[in-house]
Amino acid sequence: MQAMKQFITTDEKLRQLVHALSKNAWNIISAGKEGTNFIYINDGKDLVINADSKPTKLSAKEFFFPKTEPLFFYKKNHDGVDLLDPKDVLRKTVLFGVKPCDAAAVPVMGKVFNWDYKDEFFNRRVEQTVIIGMACSYSDVYCFCTSTGLSPESSKGSDVFLKPAQNSSYIAEAVTPKGEAFVVEFSSFFDAANENDVKLLLNSPKGPEKKFDANQVKQWLDGHFEDPLWNEVGETCLGCAQCAFTCPTCHCFDIVDESCGYNCGRRVKNWDGCQFGLFTKHASGHNPRGHQPERYRQRISHKFKYYQDKFGEILCTGCGRCTRGCPVGIDIAEIAQEINKRNSVLV
């Protein structure tokens, strides 16, 4: 078997690559400056490739699963209704500088979007996009990728993966066939890496300490649907769903019709979140998850048990956004840690 294809490139070349891509009408998205969001760029000087940067406020999921996506438009006419699909004008897109915790979320979400019904909106976006992941040397108290089976250097979900090396150069790995094709298409910006180049690689980032064992969390969840823990951790949750909206793997949506006036409108798919009271409320007024602790249990259980049961993976990449932004300081890793503790008492 052939070894992973490795290339060497530089900061300067990547900026030139942006220039070439923009000439070829690609959409180019770069992680914004520290703490901000992914933005569309056109100019190499706006490219941010910074292994030390803090994760953006919103994850990269909005480029595959946008916060609002029109499904079709409608208009009443004399004999009925005209329907119109949103025209597919998606351009080829490249996402630069995606952190492992964001990139890994794409195949994770892909499972639910391709389980029985194939979500063409999600799939089309994934197909059109080349994800250039990047090893991450940031880590703060909120990060826990290492507890979710990932690491600051995992290339899961990336098509091309960059690792910083000396003299502002990068060792690039073509992870997927799509990534390889991309590197081939833009081969003037990537040189084949030889053994000496690889020696230039900087030391692997340490990454956050491992905080919990996800398998043990699942074991405990299997038997503790009812447990005092849920009230302890969930009663101060305000149900704002900031956690779900900023999460790279949360994928719930709500489909609504919106009118433009008296005779036309559109049907759209919007982000939704299980921490809202309205999320499970029935038309009758009954709410099977009537209290916040039950909603919080859903969040933890979906992430560490249900998704695992159904798709064999946990629904969390350890980016820490939910905790970083929670207005009342609820910490998902700490809860998983607590579950670990309770589990080991049982064993």
Next chain:
Amino acid sequence: MQELIQAAQAALTSKEAAFIIGYALTPDGKKTRPFIARTPDEAAKLVFNHTCAHNLAVYLTRIAKPKEGKMGIVAKGCDTRAIVALIQENKITRDQVYIIGVNCSGVTADVTLPFGADNLPSKCIMCQVQVPPVSDVLVGTAAPYDKPKDAVTERMQLLEAMNEHERFAFWASEFEKCIKCYACRQTCPMCYCEQCIVDKTVPRWIESSASLRGNFSWNMIRAFHLAGRCIGCGECERACPMDIPLMLLNRKMGMVAMQQFNYRHGVNPEEPTLVGSYNMQDNNEFFK
């Protein structure tokens, strides 16, 4: 700290309060978060320090009212304004709450950074209530701290200087970021409606899509619903994951209340609410 714990334990032991909504340290010991103590033992975990930015009054309308005893709450001066406001709006009565007032020396804007003049939220820069004006028992000491210039005031002036199109464009660029997570509403002590207008679907007044039209109507209507009611705690802006400067709207409404009616909400529990009352002498100049 001991004072706070003793006050809380006394209230729980005497059954005056059924629980105390307060702050406890997170396991790393570096920050605090809301915590509800139900027994004197649990009350021993209560703390108060510079990271206690949250306005806990939000829980008074979220939590189930106890059958016996009062709802105990640890409140800074600014938080007591929310409590008084809730009393003015008949959401709670004064004798349903047991207020452990904490003298406050300011809180941090960013809990991960040390407390200091460059890490103060706007509410602390403008604070006039380091000593809570209302309480059943008062604990702690209020130390003076350095107050820099207030960034919100400066941004208000910038906005003031813009023409209408620039201002509209400014808000369009801000509202465009809104993801309709409603964190602003959920953390607001004065947003307690059983069904928020944005959740009404027949008819749907405000689109739930995170698109510019619905984002404009949502943010304008929320600011309007808080007009004359916002007590300026800044929780909405603190919670907003997209950093939308919501206080530029709320502050403006507060200024109108002050300038035209000489009114501050949440100061006098006996006073009728501003928008719930009227005066025949109100400004009539803008009517043709």
Next chain:
Amino acid sequence: MNFINDDIFMAEEKFEPKITCFVCNWCTYTGADLAGTSRLKQQTNARLIRVPCTGRIDPVFIIKAFESGADGVLVSGCHPADCHYNTGNYHARRRWIFFRELLKQVGIPESRLHFSWVSASEGKKWVDVVNGVIDTVRKEGPFEDYHKVNTEFAFPEPEEAVCS
């Protein structure tokens, strides 16, 4: 720009503003009716929405009017001390004091939102007020700032329907 596609307002050469009026049943609507039965002439850009009382006008109605393509809004009801329900207009007035300032803060100028008190006997005043509002808004031009936030809701021409 997706309210009602009345062709008369679509004439290319001259901009004709669309004005939405929220009027109370007891005074202004009756006053406007009087203007009609007295055969007073007025410009035809105004569409009236009758509500029981100015106190019934939720500010969200006004936003909805702008969303639906209005270039200007007029709110009108009984004079102070004349309200059919005694105090509806006083409550409304207090809300507008805030709402006007809020809109200004967001960049929606006073010239887009007007207020008046017109009684059942003031048919002539109604005509003057409406004509005045229409003239002001015509001078201001189409409310493009707000129309822009609406575009994604309109039924697109086939080549415009995008999924970006």
